[in-house]
Amino acid sequence: MEEFTDKISLTVQKGKVDINSPYPPDMKGQPGADELTREALDAGVPANDILNNALIPAMAIVGGLFREKKLFVPQVLMSARAMSRAMVHLKPYFTSGEIKERGTFVVGTVAGDLHDIGKNLASMMIEGSGWRVVDLGVDVKSEKFIDAAREYPGCIVGMSALLTTTMESMEKAVKEMKTLLPAQRIIVGGAPLNAEFAARIGADLYAQTPQAAVSYLNSL
Amino acid sequence: MTGKEYIRNAFLLKENDRPAWLPFVGCHGAFLTSETADIYLSSAEKIVKGLEEAIVKYAPDGLPVTFDLQLEAEALGCHLLFSPSNPPAVVSHPVEEGFPVDELPDFSEILRKRDGRLGDALRAAEIITSRHPEIAFFGLVTGPLTLALHLMGTSLFTEMFENPDKVNRVMEYCTDVAELMSEAYIEAGCGVIAVVDPMTSQIDPLTFEMFVSENSKRLFAKIREMNTLSSFFVCGQAEHNLELMAACGPDNISVDENIPLKEVKRVAEGAGISFGGNLKLTTTLLLGTEEECERDALECIDTGGNRGYILAPGCDLPMNTPVANLIAVSSLVRDKYRQDVLRNSSVKITAEEIPDISSRWITGKAIVDVVTLDSASCAPCSYMMELTNRLLPLFDGKVEVYEHKIKTHEGLAMMKALGVTKIPTICINGEPLFISQTPPLLKLADAVKERI
Numbered sequence: 001m002e003e004f005t006d007k008i009s010l011t012v013q014k015g016k017v018d019i020n021s022p023y024p025p026d027m028k029g030q031p032g033a034d035e036l037t038r039e040a041l042d043a044g045v046p047a048n049d050i051l052n053n054a055l056i057p058a059m060a061i062v063g064g065l066f067r068e069k070k071l072f073v074p075q076v077l078m079s080a081r082a083m084s085r086a087m088v089h090l091k092p093y094f095t096s097g098e099i100k101e102r103g104t105f106v107v108g109t110v111a112g113d114l115h116d117i118g119k120n121l122a123s124m125m126i127e128g129s130g131w132r133v134v135d136l137g138v139d140v141k142s143e144k145f146i147d148a149a150r151e152y153p154g155c156i157v158g159m160s161a162l163l164t165t166t167m168e169s170m171e172k173a174v175k176e177m178k179t180l181l182p183a184q185r186i187i188v189g190g191a192p193l194n195a196e197f198a199a200r201i202g203a204d205l206y207a208q209t210p211q212a213a214v215s216y217l218n219s220l
Numbered sequence: 221m222t223g224k225e226y227i228r229n230a231f232l233l234k235e236n237d238r239p240a241w242l243p244f245v246g247c248h249g250a251f252l253t254s255e256t257a258d259i260y261l262s263s264a265e266k267i268v269k270g271l272e273e274a275i276v277k278y279a280p281d282g283l284p285v286t287f288d289l290q291l292e293a294e295a296l297g298c299h300l301l302f303s304p305s306n307p308p309a310v311v312s313h314p315v316e317e318g319f320p321v322d323e324l325p326d327f328s329e330i331l332r333k334r335d336g337r338l339g340d341a342l343r344a345a346e347i348i349t350s351r352h353p354e355i356a357f358f359g360l361v362t363g364p365l366t367l368a369l370h371l372m373g374t375s376l377f378t379e380m381f382e383n384p385d386k387v388n389r390v391m392e393y394c395t396d397v398a399e400l401m402s403e404a405y406i407e408a409g410c411g412v413i414a415v416v417d418p419m420t421s422q423i424d425p426l427t428f429e430m431f432v433s434e435n436s437k438r439l440f441a442k443i444r445e446m447n448t449l450s451s452f453f454v455c456g457q458a459e460h461n462l463e464l465m466a467a468c469g470p471d472n473i474s475v476d477e478n479i480p481l482k483e484v485k486r487v488a489e490g491a492g493i494s495f496g497g498n499l500k501l502t503t504t505l506l507l508g509t510e511e512e513c514e515r516d517a518l519e520c521i522d523t524g525g526n527r528g529y530i531l532a533p534g535c536d537l538p539m540n541t542p543v544a545n546l547i548a549v550s551s552l553v554r555d556k557y558r559q560d561v562l563r564n565s566s567v568k569i570t571a572e573e574i575p576d577i578s579s580r581w582i583t584g585k586a587i588v589d590v591v592t593l594d595s596a597s598c599a600p601c602s603y604m605m606e607l608t609n610r611l612l613p614l615f616d617g618k619v620e621v622y623e624h625k626i627k628t629h630e631g632l633a634m635m636k637a638l639g640v641t642k643i644p645t646i647c648i649n650g651e652p653l654f655i656s657q658t659p660p661l662l663k664l665a666d667a668v669k670e671r672i
Binding site for chain 1: 301303305306309311374377378380381382422423424427456457460501502503506538539540
């Protein structure tokens with residue numbers, strides 16, 4: 001069992017998607033997350049073990065290395081791609097209830113902001129830590145965030161802004177949500193933000209890196 | 221000396237008597253002329269008007285013609301979404317959507333037509349450079365990696381591993397585009413080409429070497445061949461790639477506040493090139509007070525020095541950056557006295573150190589406190605002290621005059637106690653009355669008389 005989970009974990013950490021992927025060069029011709037997950041399930045490894053003992057710890061390692069600037073966007077995207085390929089095989093177990101998600105994370109870029117690389121990266125890491133991600137996309141108005149928060153009770157909301165001007169939209173969205181739903185937890189992220197700004201607008205956390213968001217979510 | 225000479229000196233590592241000043245007025249030009257960003261960035265005439273406003277208000281040594289990293293992408297077929305308060309954003313990526321790399325358009329043909337916003341930017345460059353030969357105008361070119369991202373979307377990153385040959389072909393194409401764009405800006409009169417490549421912050425050094433280094437070296441060599449100065453400009457946390465950027469052969473590297481200026485200086489000096497940056501865009505210029513902006517600028521100036529350094533914001537100025545904040549920075553650049561005042565007043569004074577001055581005032585007497593930098597070394601302070609001392613014979617013992625030099629800890633504590641914020645200031649019986657201006661003796665004497 002452990003041999004399977006260790007191998008799957010390694011493919012996710014290294015971004016080895018499937019046997020045909022040329023990346024990473026030192027794993028050329030070897031099975032990737034795709035084949036190994038299928039094989040593990042066929043051999044009777046519980047889906048929950050694959051998720052909790054292989055995929056989630058692997059993405060946590062990747063997130064940590066990204067935070068430490070030992071991995072960068074291209075490598076993290078490859079890991080996320082490997083993770084998603086493994087998840088395809090696990091999907092039926094989520095549907096049947098054999099695997100339970102840790103919670104729901106609703107995410108989007110705020111009104112006026114179309115830059116979604118940061119949001120997508122954070123979503124992948126959060127999904128990779130066992131959360132269900134509801135992606136509202138880009139240019140999301142406050143009302144849409146509020147509607148989603150109502151639709152998924154107990155969810156955590158993530159808002160992203162890359163531009164200095166859309167920081168104002170973020171302030172509006174956070175304030176409106178906190179007025180209507182005072183207990184709603186909100187994480188904010190994006191290049192021009194800082195912790196001081198997050199505190200000023202009433203957000204619960206400024207996540208400088210995706211891993212900071214993951215750590216916060218998993219501490220709840 | 222003209223602004224252009226200040227910029228050129230900085231690029232050539234020659235000593236300047238003050239830092240060269242380069243405010244990145246992009247869509248902020250729209251704010252200066254009460255336009256929206258989308259309208260402004262689509263009209264040569266409006267861009268010129270915005271730049272002329274910036275020249276009047278900020279007395280810059282250099283200015284970018286425009287700060288719009290979507291121009292080339294738009295001309296190559298990417299769709300943009302325009303915003304009234306920001307530069308536009310790229311929303312479609314032709315290569316990611318299946319457009320063949322080998323069939324990407326001939327950019328020299330596009331340039332020849334001078335259509336659309338690309339034509340507007342080049343026309344603006346021609347007009348503004350001919351009207352203001354005293355200023356160094358920067359032609360901002362989208363860096364090859366950032367343009368590749370526009371064309372390929374985030375598939376650029378995964379294709380780096382899965383299809384590196386394709387990424388290399390796109391990077392070579394984007395470098396060709398950047399060369400042609402540089403040439404067009406140079407022909408339009410720009411004295412400096414800034415290659416702006418913010419995506420550099422998102423890749424590791426090995427990936428930089430694989431896809432960016434050789435292309436950028438070719439680009440900077442081409443700009444040099446055209447006898448023009450160049451800058452490699454990056455926003456974001458790109459510290460890990462700074463040495464590689466410098467090794468690509470630009471004349472300058474410029475960064476935002478994510479990278480400590482000291483580190484940029486170290487790398488630039490090691491490579492024998494100049495550097496620029498990195499006023500804080502949001503926390504200070506957009507949201508801070510004038511004094512916070514001055515202090516941030518002073519920190520940059522003191523780190524950068526007068527050789528090989530250009531004072532600039534970290535990136536494109538947010539559209540509604542308060543004008544007063546930029547004027548404060550612009551004035552500070554030329555005001556050595558104000559720089560000294562700020563340096564000397566940066567010491568923190570605790571509440572316990574502020575003296576209780578409630579028993580200082582005596583009925584029938586006027587206590588005149590003059591808060592100065594130091595009248596022995598600062599001309600305006602010395603005039604003010606000289607004038608104030610002339611009160612003594614006029615009032616025959618009814619006036620006492622004290623100088624409080626903010627170069628000393630006690631002087632600073634007294635400045636706080638008196639509630640003085642500007643230097644030099646004359647207070648009579650604790651009331652700050654003459655702030656940063658020396659009044660005529662008669663006026664000062666009248667003010668004293670009223671308060672005895």
